[in-house]
Amino acid sequence: MLNGIFWVLCSGAKWRDLPERYGPLSTVYDRFRKWRDDGTFEAVLSRLQLKLREDGLMDLVTWMIDATSVRATRAAAGGGKKGARKNR
DSSP, X not given: OHHHHHHHHHHOOOGGGOOXXXXXXXXXXXXXXXXXXXXXXXXXXXXXXXXXXXXXXXXXXXOOOOGGGOOOOTTTTTOOOTTOOSOO
């Protein structure tokens, strides 16, 4: 179950693209949503991060966001909205 959730979150794929080897899509998604809503998922991630830090496998100095996976709208890049008037 966790492997399926992590696969979707790490790959950036849509839930409907979840490989069958992780179980039924509806089950995996429903479990993720339930755990997210009741705080279980946050607790699991916190515990995993603590364990990785204790084992020396996680360096908090090197955390970063990969700019290739961050998207902005056309308007954010100065392109404006499609079909918008250019001069007022």
